[in-house]
Amino acid sequence: MRYLPLSDVDRAEMLDVIGAGSIDDLFADVPAEARLDGPIAGLPMHSSELSVERQLRAMAAKNLVAGEVPFFLGCGAYRHHVPASVDHIIQRGEFLTAYTPYQPEIAQGTLQVLFEFQTQVARLLGCEVANASMYDGSTACWEAIGMARRITRRTGAILSSGLHPHYVSVAKTMARFTGDMLDTAVPSFDRTDTERLIAGITKETSCVVVQYPDILGRIGDLTPIADAAHAAGALLIAVVTEPVALGLIKAPGEMGADIVVGEGQSIGVGLQFGGPYVGLFATREKYVRQMPGRLAGETIDAEGKRGFVLTLSTREQHIRREKATSNICTNSGLCALAFSVHMTLLGEKGLRTLAGINHAWAVEVAGRLSAIPGVSLVGGAFFNEFTLRLPVEARPAVHAMVEKRVLGGVSLGRLYPGEDSLANGLVVAVTETVTNADIDALEAALAECCA
Amino acid sequence: MTINPSGWRPATPSDVHGEVPATTTGNRALMLEEPLLFEIGSRDQTGVDFDARPQSSGALGGLLRTALDLPGLSEPETVRHYTRLSRQNYAIDLGLFPLGSCTMKHNPRLNEKVARMAGFADVHPLAPQESVQGALELIDVLAHWLITLTGMHGVAMSPKAGAHGELCGILAIRAALEARGDARSVVLVPESAHGTNPASAAFAGYKVEDIPANAAGRVDLDALKARLGPDVAAVMITNPNTCGLFEPDMKAISDAVHAAGALVYCDGANFNAIVGRVRPGDLGIDAMHINLHKTFSTPHGGGGPGSGPVVLSQALMPFAPLPYVVKAEGGYRLVEEETAHAEGSDSFGRMVAFHGQMGMFTRALAYILSHGADGLRQVAEDAVLNANYVLRTLEDVLDAPFASSGPCMHEAIFSDKGFAEGFSTIDVAKALIDEGFHPMTMYFPLVVHGAMLIEPTETESKATLDQFIIALRSIAERARAGDEALKAAPIFAPRRRLDETLAARKPVLAYQTPAPDGADNGEGAEVGGG
Numbered sequence: 001m002r003y004l005p006l007s008d009v010d011r012a013e014m015l016d017v018i019g020a021g022s023i024d025d026l027f028a029d030v031p032a033e034a035r036l037d038g039p040i041a042g043l044p045m046h047s048s049e050l051s052v053e054r055q056l057r058a059m060a061a062k063n064l065v066a067g068e069v070p071f072f073l074g075c076g077a078y079r080h081h082v083p084a085s086v087d088h089i090i091q092r093g094e095f096l097t098a099y100t101p102y103q104p105e106i107a108q109g110t111l112q113v114l115f116e117f118q119t120q121v122a123r124l125l126g127c128e129v130a131n132a133s134m135y136d137g138s139t140a141c142w143e144a145i146g147m148a149r150r151i152t153r154r155t156g157a158i159l160s161s162g163l164h165p166h167y168v169s170v171a172k173t174m175a176r177f178t179g180d181m182l183d184t185a186v187p188s189f190d191r192t193d194t195e196r197l198i199a200g201i202t203k204e205t206s207c208v209v210v211q212y213p214d215i216l217g218r219i220g221d222l223t224p225i226a227d228a229a230h231a232a233g234a235l236l237i238a239v240v241t242e243p244v245a246l247g248l249i250k251a252p253g254e255m256g257a258d259i260v261v262g263e264g265q266s267i268g269v270g271l272q273f274g275g276p277y278v279g280l281f282a283t284r285e286k287y288v289r290q291m292p293g294r295l296a297g298e299t300i301d302a303e304g305k306r307g308f309v310l311t312l313s314t315r316e317q318h319i320r321r322e323k324a325t326s327n328i329c330t331n332s333g334l335c336a337l338a339f340s341v342h343m344t345l346l347g348e349k350g351l352r353t354l355a356g357i358n359h360a361w362a363v364e365v366a367g368r369l370s371a372i373p374g375v376s377l378v379g380g381a382f383f384n385e386f387t388l389r390l391p392v393e394a395r396p397a398v399h400a401m402v403e404k405r406v407l408g409g410v411s412l413g414r415l416y417p418g419e420d421s422l423a424n425g426l427v428v429a430v431t432e433t434v435t436n437a438d439i440d441a442l443e444a445a446l447a448e449c450c451a
Numbered sequence: 452m453t454i455n456p457s458g459w460r461p462a463t464p465s466d467v468h469g470e471v472p473a474t475t476t477g478n479r480a481l482m483l484e485e486p487l488l489f490e491i492g493s494r495d496q497t498g499v500d501f502d503a504r505p506q507s508s509g510a511l512g513g514l515l516r517t518a519l520d521l522p523g524l525s526e527p528e529t530v531r532h533y534t535r536l537s538r539q540n541y542a543i544d545l546g547l548f549p550l551g552s553c554t555m556k557h558n559p560r561l562n563e564k565v566a567r568m569a570g571f572a573d574v575h576p577l578a579p580q581e582s583v584q585g586a587l588e589l590i591d592v593l594a595h596w597l598i599t600l601t602g603m604h605g606v607a608m609s610p611k612a613g614a615h616g617e618l619c620g621i622l623a624i625r626a627a628l629e630a631r632g633d634a635r636s637v638v639l640v641p642e643s644a645h646g647t648n649p650a651s652a653a654f655a656g657y658k659v660e661d662i663p664a665n666a667a668g669r670v671d672l673d674a675l676k677a678r679l680g681p682d683v684a685a686v687m688i689t690n691p692n693t694c695g696l697f698e699p700d701m702k703a704i705s706d707a708v709h710a711a712g713a714l715v716y717c718d719g720a721n722f723n724a725i726v727g728r729v730r731p732g733d734l735g736i737d738a739m740h741i742n743l744h745k746t747f748s749t750p751h752g753g754g755g756p757g758s759g760p761v762v763l764s765q766a767l768m769p770f771a772p773l774p775y776v777v778k779a780e781g782g783y784r785l786v787e788e789e790t791a792h793a794e795g796s797d798s799f800g801r802m803v804a805f806h807g808q809m810g811m812f813t814r815a816l817a818y819i820l821s822h823g824a825d826g827l828r829q830v831a832e833d834a835v836l837n838a839n840y841v842l843r844t845l846e847d848v849l850d851a852p853f854a855s856s857g858p859c860m861h862e863a864i865f866s867d868k869g870f871a872e873g874f875s876t877i878d879v880a881k882a883l884i885d886e887g888f889h890p891m892t893m894y895f896p897l898v899v900h901g902a903m904l905i906e907p908t909e910t911e912s913k914a915t916l917d918q919f920i921i922a923l924r925s926i927a928e929r930a931r932a933g934d935e936a937l938k939a940a941p942i943f944a945p946r947r948r949l950d951e952t953l954a955a956r957k958p959v960l961a962y963q964t965p966a967p968d969g970a971d972n973g974e975g976a977e978v979g980g981g
Contacts (some may be wrong), residue, residue, distance in 0.1 A: 060570025274805025347523015
């Protein structure tokens with residue numbers, strides 16, 4: 001077996017040193033009735049590298065690859081071009097095969113990367129501090145609601161109808177067990193729910209949670225919601241699932257959001273059928289001790305040299321156990337590295353250009369698709385994603401387009417099954433990766449579905 | 452005993468002469484200092500070129516970004532920045548990483564290759580199901596392996612990491628109890644458990660109470676039985692436990708817990724010790740998470756991403772989180788909120804936006820198929836053999852509190868008993884760094900004073916173990932003799948011991964650009980070196 005260095009001679013010598021007659025003697029604590037006397041039946045035996053590669057390649061071949069077809073899916077996961085050097089760097093063994101940096105003297109590489117990542121995320125989201133990452137955007141969103149509960153000592157959270165329905169589901173799952181009261185609603189094509197959010201704020205409200213841009217792609221000023229929340233002693237949580245947008249549009253922190261969380265996948269990480277992704281989490285400095293997750297901080301070593309360590313760990317489970325701010329133990333370290341490398345390659349200049357290109361393509365595609373007879377664009381400002389109202393149900397249209405090898409968008413019927421008012425909605429995301437030929441193919445396929 | 456056939460000889464500290472002379476740059480040959488990105492990058496620099504394309508801010512509603520202040524680097528500068536930083540890291544590719552309960556084993560590169568196949572890496576989570584049948588198949592095949600290896604009824608694949616898996620298991624338990632109208636309020640957790648156990652139980656709304664250990668380092672069965680009652684929802688057990696010992700009474704514990712109407716959660720962090728030799732399902736366990744990044748070798752990546760599927764008993768499977776994959780006639784199908792009821796699910800809901808850590812599933816399956824049922828059994832055997840070898844070659848110089856009770860499983864535990872006054876585990880750990888090894892897990896579990904928990908894993912050769920043993924024996928002897936030089940360790944690492952108290956007392960968590968006139972703005976200031 002190619003991953004096991006011990007030879008039979010080694011094994012015999014080692015058993016001799018230990019003073020055991022056989023390997024079985026080392027498993028003596030396992031009750032006899034629970035011991036298996038050979039390989040588990042019904043499972044295949046070991047395979048060569050070539051054979052394993054073949055088996056997995058056969059499965060991979062059954063999937064329609066985003067990069068090989070006209071592709072317009074978004075709704076929380078976006079396809080952007082990732083420079084080749086990003087994957088090269090994250091595959092360096094010193095990053096890939098390192099553990100959590102609990103021994104800082106020999107983990108300065110990871111720790112400095114995390115410190116730089118935290119700074120990049122804080123600046124991008126317009127906040128003072130960020131942590132070293134969470135699992136993904138949806139879990140970061142729930143953690144933010146829990147943090148708002150701890151800060152305000154209130155349990156009422158008002159969730160915008162524009163919040164990703166899967167994020168709402170995650171929050172509902174957890175709230176059932178924690179006692180938080182969630183006020184939720186489904187989106188409407190005709191208006192955003194700013195008025196509902198503001199009207200719903202009471203003295204029991206811990207936070208208002210808005211997504212920006214929202215699940216239908218719309219963007220709006222968060223300032224009035226922030227002001228209303230603050231006036232009642234509640235916090236504003238903003239959720240960003242497409243961070244590339246923040247190269248072009250105002251950051252939630254600049255509009256008064258107290259906690260900004262996000263899905264960082266779109267910078268550096270890739271689609272990967274939903275994971276691993278990288279949760280972004282940023283807030284005000286005064287709330288840092290209520291923040292979940294790992295934090296890297298600057299300090300000095302015994303010779304006075306600058307160095308970095310994991311810090312404020314008295315918030316965390318390995319110290320505080322059941323009193324910790326969260327049960328989270330890992331961060332999404334390697335994905336945070338990928339995000340950080342990609343962000344470093346882009347810089348402000350590249351990010352602004354990338355965002356500008358995304359928006360320009362989206363404006364063009366929105367114009368062309370809404371010119372199809374019967375199709376209209378759901379109103380409001382947008383970045384690189386928008387919602388179309390089709391003259392037919394969008395869900396079958398999506399499947400019909402797949403038959404033509406066009407991945408044309410996410411139907412609201414999939415995200416909101418049973419909501420008749422949304423059944424004709426198709427959410428279309430347009431990034432720098434599309435081509436004119438892709439747009440032609442989508443236009444033709446969609447026109448046929450709507451004819 | 453011959454434990455050093457390679458001829459390698461340890462240096463004694465006296466071989467190291469005098470002070471290391473300073474250099475102008477602060478670099479020391481291949482040990483290169485690297486400034487922060489914010490000190491070398493510029494807002495006007497970028498390492499990405501774009502195809503010419505008209506840009507637009509046409510439909511943004513006037514919400515234009517002004518301040519951003521993100522420095523960029525050209526591609527060569529970027530590659531060098533991160534490559535230099537990488538070289539300040541220890542890694543499993545460089546040497547032994549004997550962190551107890553962390554299972555730092557070799558990460559095969561085949562796994563990286565398959566994870567990057569476009570059919571897995573470039574697939575959207577909301578792509579129509581008919582276009583992602585291979586991805587759903589992969590999840591189903593891995594699920595079958597995990598269920599079969601553990602002898603359980605089903606598996607929830609979506610939890611993102613071990614602690615997330617614990618939460619999943621506890622939520623399933625709570626949902627099952629509530630479904631039978633039996634609200635309970637307490638979860639019992641041994642003192643030796645990972646901190647995530649009590650935190651996960653608390654996160655799910657439970658009160659947490661300790662279960663005491665007995666002198667042999669195991670759960671005290673009588674004390675546990677005495678505490679069980681109608682308020683206890685679940686007992687969380689780590690098996691093998693964090694002292695590296697198998698719980699021989701596991702079946703009796705499960706039976707007692709079930710008799711009291713509660714359920715058994717097993718922390719599967721240490722599954723590497725028993726994979727292919729013992730099925731947790733045969734021990735009466737109701738839920739157990741599997742750290743794919745431990746037992747099944749997906750890379751730790753400097754602290755994640757992990758992946759924590761949870762195998763479940765028949766009693767808990769109906770409450771498993773959404774979405775999940777079912778194999779049906781004509782293909783694989785995702786069960787989501789829409790169809791959960793019709794599929795007979797009584798799920799407690801969704802734990803994450805999408806389907807879990809697909810990129811980790813591909814890696815883990817490549818590892819599992821490589822080993823097969825026979826190889827995985829050998830994994831457990833070699834992991835346990837290596838740990839017992841470490842235990843027996845060190846127990847004369849390090850106190851091994853449970854050595855007399857028999858063999859250990861995949862990790863060996865030692866205490867700081869016998870060290871000279873004023874010397875502690877941290878001094879031994881930091882001295883190991885100078886010897887070229889990553890330290891063992893320190894001060895955990897809490898039940899052993901100054902604990903040193905060593906898990907070599909099966910992917911270490913005997914020659915590597917022998918080097919490590921010689922180094923650690925020498926350090927242990929110095930700690931017993933009170934060699935003050937130990938307190939200065941590490942001296943050859945990129946940094947000396949770091950001031951963690953300062954970091955926590957005056958947190959600097961983000962870089963602050965110094966004021967333009969060079970004056971210190973009081974925060975994020977440079978503090979020497981670097």
